[in-house]
Amino acid sequence: MGIVSILFYLIWYFHDGVIITPDSESYIAMQSDREPGYCLYLWLMRSIFGNDLYLDAAAVLQCVIAGISTAVFVLSLKKRFRLNRQVSFGIWAIQCGLTLLNRFVAARGYSYFNSIRTEALAYSFWLFLMLGLIGILYDRNKKSVAVSLIWAIVLTSIRKQMLIAFVLIFVCCIYAWRREKGWKRAVSYAIIIAAFGFLAARLTDCAYNYAFWSEFTAHTGDSSFILGNEIYAANAGMAESISSETDREIFLEILSRCDLEEYNIRYAGSGWYGLQDHYSNSYDRIKFDIVMPVIREYQDSIGMPEALRDAGYNEIAGTIMREILLPCVPNLLKIFAVNVISGFITTILKVHPVLNVAAVFLYLAYIALFARLAAKGSYRGACSALQFAALVLVSLVTTIVFTSATIYCQMRYMLYNTGLFYQAGLIMLYELLRKKREDSDGGE
Numbered sequence: 001m002g003i004v005s006i007l008f009y010l011i012w013y014f015h016d017g018v019i020i021t022p023d024s025e026s027y028i029a030m031q032s033d034r035e036p037g038y039c040l041y042l043w044l045m046r047s048i049f050g051n052d053l054y055l056d057a058a059a060v061l062q063c064v065i066a067g068i069s070t071a072v073f074v075l076s077l078k079k080r081f082r083l084n085r086q087v088s089f090g091i092w093a094i095q096c097g098l099t100l101l102n103r104f105v106a107a108r109g110y111s112y113f114n115s116i117r118t119e120a121l122a123y124s125f126w127l128f129l130m131l132g133l134i135g136i137l138y139d140r141n142k143k144s145v146a147v148s149l150i151w152a153i154v155l156t157s158i159r160k161q162m163l164i165a166f167v168l169i170f171v172c173c174i175y176a177w178r179r180e181k182g183w184k185r186a187v188s189y190a191i192i193i194a195a196f197g198f199l200a201a202r203l204t205d206c207a208y209n210y211a212f213w214s215e216f217t218a219h220t221g222d223s224s225f226i227l228g229n230e231i232y233a234a235n236a237g238m239a240e241s242i243s244s245e246t247d248r249e250i251f252l253e254i255l256s257r258c259d260l261e262e263y264n265i266r267y268a269g270s271g272w273y274g275l276q277d278h279y280s281n282s283y284d285r286i287k288f289d290i291v292m293p294v295i296r297e298y299q300d301s302i303g304m305p306e307a308l309r310d311a312g313y314n315e316i317a318g319t320i321m322r323e324i325l326l327p328c329v330p331n332l333l334k335i336f337a338v339n340v341i342s343g344f345i346t347t348i349l350k351v352h353p354v355l356n357v358a359a360v361f362l363y364l365a366y367i368a369l370f371a372r373l374a375a376k377g378s379y380r381g382a383c384s385a386l387q388f389a390a391l392v393l394v395s396l397v398t399t400i401v402f403t404s405a406t407i408y409c410q411m412r413y414m415l416y417n418t419g420l421f422y423q424a425g426l427i428m429l430y431e432l433l434r435k436k437r438e439d440s441d442g443g444e
Contacts, residue, residue, distance in 0.1 A: 001075065006067030008096055012103060012111035018059045019115035032310045036208035037158035038118045055116060062120040066113045069124035070095045076131050081383050087430045094422045098415060106411065118159050119412055125155050126416050129165055136172040137387045149197045156201040161413060164398045170194040171394055217311055225406045227321040228287040231258055232279060233265050233331030238324045250298055251320050257290045265331055276338045280408040339404030347396055347414040348421050369428040376435055385431045389424040396421060
């Protein structure tokens with residue numbers, strides 16, 4: 001299975017070559033507003049293979065890692081849940097099917113694994129994280145906790161969105177230890193473990209910036225994630241909430257440029273879909289085309305030294321973000337609600353009038369399978385699929401809520417749980433049919 005999986009992902013490299021995306025250059029250039037993980041990966045490839053070959057080497061290795069992670073994940077689920085060959089093949093086909101959808105159906109029209117973007121590694125490493133979390137739930141051992149922490153730190157160093165990994169570790173540790181240690185101790189241990197992982201990821205970020213830029217600080221731009229949402233929701237009257245005259249002028253200039261381009265909530269179409277579509281099309285433009293240039297222009301105007309610009313950027317963006325937060329709350333809640341609706345649909349299908357209804361039925365089917373197995377006492381079995389199915393649902397909801405609060409739920413942010421949803425559903429269906437067969441055989 002491992003060789004077949006690797007060849008499957010390599011096909012797209014040999015067919016399409018290396019895919020350069022709009023985000024690629026910022027990682028290649030190791031920009032300070034990017035997380036360190038993928039920048040370091042490309043730097044390592046460049047150091048080993050040279051400028052002419054390193055992008056090809058990076059893409060090939062990403063495809064190999066994808067094949068390995070797929071094979072390891074499928075074989076691990078097969079062993080843990082005692083799956084037969086047909087169901088195991090179905091699990092494998094679902095995982096590979098995501099790439100086929102991205103290559104032939106989605107608007108992007110390429111496989112992520114031969115592209116220069118963080119998802120090329122993050123999707124694969126996410127499967128390893130899930131195996132660690134499954135180990136916590138079922139085996140309740142320290143090894144699984146350590147494995148989960150390592151992958152959570154790696155993932156967070158690649159994408160800030162992966163902070164949700166520490167939330168999942170926290171939840172899994174409480175569930176695993178609640179009976180053995182009691183609720184209070186389980187919660188205490190879970191907090192310590194999750195906090196340790198978060199601090200380790202933060203230290204990695206700061207150490208990277210110190211090693212490459214001689215500045216012991218986290219990467220820039222974290223505040224601008226929420227600030228981008230606020231600018232979309234804001235109006236000129238909110239400038240009164242900003243205490244500094246300089247920051248107030250920067251805010252008004254940002255808002256003025258957004259108005260010229262109609263990157264503001266008042267230009268959104270009607271209904272939840274109109275708002276979601278306009279917001280998703282405006283968000284990146286606000287952050288990269290307006291907020292960042294305006295702040296950099298201010299720094300240029302005062303002759304700010306290069307060494308102080310990243311910290312200065314964070315301070316300005318962070319101050320504005322905090323001071324206009326409360327006035328923006330009503331519109332932010334509207335955006336959040338729309339993002340959540342879109343996130344639930346996008347995770348398993350695509351936003352479309354027909355598919356929106358289909359998504360509702362798929363979620364109901366998933367919950368019905370879960371409830372049916374629980375009613376049959378499946379949770380008492382050592383290889384019950386219920387814990388895995390619950391983990392997937394918690395992961396799905398956590399991803400949607402976190403993403404909705406900071407950015408928008410486009411497909412590439414949601415795909416982490418897409419395959420898992422259908423795989424957990426298939427395993428639950430298989431377990432239910434197996435139980436019925438066992439009950440029938442027992443009745444005879």
